[in-house]
Amino acid sequence: MLDRAFHDFLTRLPRELGLGTEDAAQVVDRYYTPDITYRNDGVTLDRDRLIAHAAPARKNARELHLQVHDTVIQGERAAARYTLRVRTRKDKTLEIEVCLFATFAPDGRVRRVDSTTRTVTEKSPEPS
Numbered sequence: 774m775l776d777r778a779f780h781d782f783l784t785r786l787p788r789e790l791g792l793g794t795e796d797a798a799q800v801v802d803r804y805y806t807p808d809i810t811y812r813n814d815g816v817t818l819d820r821d822r823l824i825a826h827a828a829p830a831r832k833n834a835r836e837l838h839l840q841v842h843d844t845v846i847q848g849e850r851a852a853a854r855y856t857l858r859v860r861t862r863k864d865k866t867l868e869i870e871v872c873l874f875a876t877f878a879p880d881g882r883v884r885r886v887d888s889t890t891r892t893v894t895e896k897s898p899e900p901s
Contacts, residue, residue: 779877787857790826790827792831793831801823801824810885834859834860837858840856849877856869856893868894872890
């Protein structure tokens with residue numbers, strides 16, 4: 774069960790939260806427990822801040838591609854290394870490497886995340 778939950782968390786959540794039209798609170802609640810602690814690059818987000826993060830992502834993102842390179846699952850914990858490519862409405866492309874560690878609750882939702890990111894490339898469109 775955790776294999777499927779982690780796969781969906783990595784591949785479906787970014788699309789649903791960043792590009793979707795469903796209420797962001799419903800998306801967050803589907804993947805995270807109410808007491809979620811999400812620490813990314815030293816910044817900690819709770820449920821409300823994760824929901825708020827969806828609005829600017831939805832406003833700015835036009836396309837999203839995710840390539841998972843490695844995953845490890847052991848008990849209630851999982852880790853992944855992946856690359857996220859986002860094309861913005863201004864035709865800027867961001868390529869971000871992510872290393873993520875997650876702890877799951879018994880119901881399959883994520884209770885805690887610790888992650889680090891590194892922007893690999895940031896390209897603006899070529900002038901015409």
